[in-house]
Amino acid sequence: MKHFTVTVLARGKKTEHRLYAEGKKEAHYMAKVKFPGILVKVEESSPPLEEQFAQFKANLFKNAKKKKLKPDSQIAAINQLAVMTNAGISIHDSLAELADATEDKTLKEILSKCGEDINAGSSLYNAMNNFRSQLGGLTLAMVELGEKTGNMAEALAKLAVMLEEIRMNVIKFKKAMAYPRNVMIAMAVAFSILLSFVVPQFKEIFEQLGANLPLPTRILMFLSDMLTQYGLFVLAGIAVIYLVIKYMIDHNREFRYGFHQFLLRLYLIKGIILYSTLNRFTLVFSELVRSGIPIAEALDTAINMTDNLPLKEKLTTVRSAVEKGSTLHEGLEETGLFENMIISMVSAGEQSGQLDTMLNKVTEYYKMRFDKIIDGLQEAIEPVMLGIIAVMVLMLALGIFLPMWSLGDAAMGRG
Template sequence: MKYYEVTSLFKGKKETKTIKAPNKKDAITIAKTKIPGILLNIKITSAPLEDQFSEFKEKFFKSVIKKKINSKALIAAIRQLAVMTDAGISIHDSIKEVKDASVDKALKIIFSELNDDLNSGLSLTQAMMPYRKELGDVTLAMVELGESTGNMSESLEKLAEILEEIEENRAKFKKAMRYPITVMIAIAIAFTILMVYVVPKFKDIFSKFKTELPLPTKILLFLENVIHNYGFYVLGFIIIVIVFVKYMLVNNEKFKYNFDKYILRVYLIGSISFYATMSRFTLVFTELIRSGIPIADALETSLLTLDNMHLKHKLSSVNVSVQRGVSLTQSFSDTQLFEGMLIQMIHAGERSGTLDKMLDKVTNYFKSRFNDLIDNISSYIEPILLGFIAAMVLLMALGIFMPMWDLAKAVKN
């Protein structure tokens, strides 16, 4: 959000006020609806010092502690809106009814603000803009589609289906990751207990040895020393790093771009992230094309749904190429994100005029690849977990027993 200084003429007097808006166009719209009198001038200005400090605090805590609205409550609210608008009830009255019926506190507050903004003359898309992070880019994209096509009920119904699919994928991923995360936590606890209670007893014995200790024992004693003397510092450092990364991901675009680019190269997680993102992009893009939206506009709206900045940057080039007159097939091919089979399907759709049907098949392909990864995630992770457990057991065994063997040989000789 940026700050704009608005100069207006009201009852023969000039008045200057400061408003917040994402861009100058929205600032003019807000100024016309909320500031009385004739609008004389509007220019960007710096935020007051106290606002800068409070904004930093708000950004920091929002980055670290994300208070998201309940996704199931949002889906239910979207479905209610779809039913009421389909019945011919105005969007303003529908928003008001959903606000009164909602039991989710965060959602109730948002819909209350939406109701006030609609009363002031803003469109639903403009009213939702300040709540982009809470409602999601997919919601804004589909609401904008409903307003542009004039078929809000159909767009809201499709939005509910998309959100349900995203929530289902998220639930699948969490369920699949529950087992490996539980195993990793159990291993970490067991290793810490061994380091705190078992290794120190052997440390006293090893300190009496006059011979050079083997490498596994040195590693074991080093880890014990770090955990025993600097354990809380290490824990604090890890927490600080996590908080810092979360803050930078929200507030630094360059950091997020590099992070998103790197995460796509990480084993398994990169593939899951790629197929989930591409499935969401093609799903929204297909629905926009099916609704008769021009390709360039559909691409621009679909890009809003992408979280991964690296993929968003690559797919943005498609929009630029299409506007220059390059075919959609060639534009998608240049990104190197689509397999040859998918490019051929898109090409066939362009030539036969059935682009939406072919894109639907592309979406199903990405979705099936994502589901396959999620359904078999345990089999992909188990070899890594077994290797990690074996390495830890081997380190413990060699670290403790090798000096004993050396001592036994020395006594025997």
């Protein structure tokens, strides 16, 4: 909703009023109905600071209270929904039965609300679209595929397989990250204890002796003071910064775009995001093409399930190119995301009339690349982890021993 300032002339005086509307046309209509007098102008404006703060606070708490859907519960529900749909049970009755059977409160709420929306005349896709953040873009894409092809049971069964693959990849990722994460947490705790209890003791000794402290020692003393005197404020500041960044990512598209672009430049993270996105894109696209959906429409559906905005923007150019008369492989080549081998495979598929077969091979290739990154994640992150540990140990050693050596040299010189 946008904020508008409305100027009205009534009884010879101009007064300003504020209202929220979807657009200027709607704001103009609402102003005529709501405010008596002659409508002078309606212009979009920024809401007052107190309203902006109230909205920020409301959205912040709304996001904090939003419950996540457990992957296991979602996969089990989709599997059961596929079986019940295949058995000829209506979607509405299937959702109602699943809602009664599940013990997951979040899933129960989603299924019940979707059932109510379907009973009111909505499609399953539109009903589930209200819970996009919990269900995910892939679920919505496959449900839309089921509605378009008329084979919802098959689409749901494939969706369950895909979600299971994604869940297994997440589990593999967490297992690969467990060892380096635990080591870094242990090092951070040890470093914090040293800064809080050990470094202050040396600080008193150095101050009593009046030594000129080198840069590593001064940095160490600064960190120690920050932790001992302002530790709670630092933690509160980090929490506030995290919440503000999360709010901006959720509610500001430009900020979210910049954040996604930043992720694509990070070591290892960029590969995980790129290959997981291309794997999902080609997976959904190939299923749509195999089911007889036109290429432009299939591209639109597959692109809409892409979460990373810079990648989504590049993939959107494929659809534009196809609509202008270019071939699919030419559109893919323009994005700069796909390797020459993939472009050649798609081109061969187009020429031979076996595009869906080639797209399946492309999907398998990107799945292999993604699995390879996940399998080698622990090995790849070890140099980074060792580098961070080395910096922490070196900082601590230099910060404490350099001034001690200086004092020793000074004592020897006086002796």
